Amino acid sequence: MADAFVDLRSDTVTRPTAGMREAMAAAEVGDDVYGEDPTVNALEAEVAALFGHEAALFAPSGTMANQIALQLLVPPGEELLCDADAHVVTYEIGAAAAYGGISSRTWPTVGADIDPEVVARMIRPDGFFAVPTRAIAVEQTHNRGGGGVIPLDTLRGLRGVADDAGVALHCDGARIWHAHVADGVSLTEYGGLFDTLSVCLSKGLGAPVGSLVVGSAEKIARARMIRKRMGGGMRQAGILAAAGRYALAHHVDRLAEDHARAARLAEAVAPFGVLATTVRTNLVPLDLTKHALDARALAAAARQEGVLISVLGPRTARLVTHLGLDDEGLDHALRALPRILAAA
Numbered sequence: 001m002a003d004a005f006v007d008l009r010s011d012t013v014t015r016p017t018a019g020m021r022e023a024m025a026a027a028e029v030g031d032d033v034y035g036e037d038p039t040v041n042a043l044e045a046e047v048a049a050l051f052g053h054e055a056a057l058f059a060p061s062g063t064m065a066n067q068i069a070l071q072l073l074v075p076p077g078e079e080l081l082c083d084a085d086a087h088v089v090t091y092e093i094g095a096a097a098a099y100g101g102i103s104s105r106t107w108p109t110v111g112a113d114i115d116p117e118v119v120a121r122m123i124r125p126d127g128f129f130a131v132p133t134r135a136i137a138v139e140q141t142h143n144r145g146g147g148g149v150i151p152l153d154t155l156r157g158l159r160g161v162a163d164d165a166g167v168a169l170h171c172d173g174a175r176i177w178h179a180h181v182a183d184g185v186s187l188t189e190y191g192g193l194f195d196t197l198s199v200c201l202s203k204g205l206g207a208p209v210g211s212l213v214v215g216s217a218e219k220i221a222r223a224r225m226i227r228k229r230m231g232g233g234m235r236q237a238g239i240l241a242a243a244g245r246y247a248l249a250h251h252v253d254r255l256a257e258d259h260a261r262a263a264r265l266a267e268a269v270a271p272f273g274v275l276a277t278t279v280r281t282n283l284v285p286l287d288l289t290k291h292a293l294d295a296r297a298l299a300a301a302a303r304q305e306g307v308l309i310s311v312l313g314p315r316t317a318r319l320v321t322h323l324g325l326d327d328e329g330l331d332h333a334l335r336a337l338p339r340i341l342a343a344a
């Protein structure tokens, strides 16, 4: 993709910074399948500690980290509950069913605005000739929910629901860093609420690759076997882990800048009636139901003006701020998008 474009499609389009590349080049490495890569081992220990858990496991992608966690929590033929727009049932190409034999049931889409009582009523215990529920998954922040942040009290309510029912609670924390920066909740506090988390270094933090599964030592030992089975055992992965360590050290606090830029984009498009929800983090979801332009037409017109946006559905689109977007790019988008929306 030409650099001339202001790329607002996703926070995964970032490229490693010069400092990150230096850290990658200098990384000490070993064979991680043998557990001998010192940089991977350091990253795993660091991330486990950040979330107050015993252990963590480096995985090639957020999808694999989620799916390893789900296989840890839900045996084949048993049930996962999550929301209908969750990444794990929307964008992971049926992996829970295909690899884990997991049956998924969803509550209606409410983004980050979950009612723990609704979830509690869905849980099916053992012994009633129904598929027993084994785990609940939530997404922090919520991708299709427009980067919404699930409030801490809601998460505590869900933890109570899970404990009462004896089921596990998983967090797809691909962007949990954004929630931490937006709401000021510590990563340890979030960590304490979940049996397992998956967290990504390549969504907004700027690493080229990498996610981790976080949990107890016993779970992570099993996770290592599942990762190998899924083909995710990597060798001199310290080169990638070094990028992740660099990202954690340098790119978490700066997410506040991405959130502020997203708020400015939201403010610029709001007068055209296309803002789908209040913007809390780095995602700006657009609902074009009442606009003359549909999502493809808007994306095509934006492209003509040098701005790339994501089409998520016929009338839904998304703008995303990230490490690769500076004020010059933002200003360009702030001029172009209102002009296009006003002209239609």
Ligand SMILES: Cc1ncc(COP(=O)(O)O)c(C=O)c1O
Pocket: 012, 060, 061, 062, 063, 064, 066, 087, 139, 141, 142, 143, 172, 174, 175, 200, 202, 203, 211
């Ligand atoms: C909420 C969420 N979870 C998981 C993932 C999966 O990450 P990956 O693309 O690394 O598989 C994504 C990707 O954007 C995501 O937004």
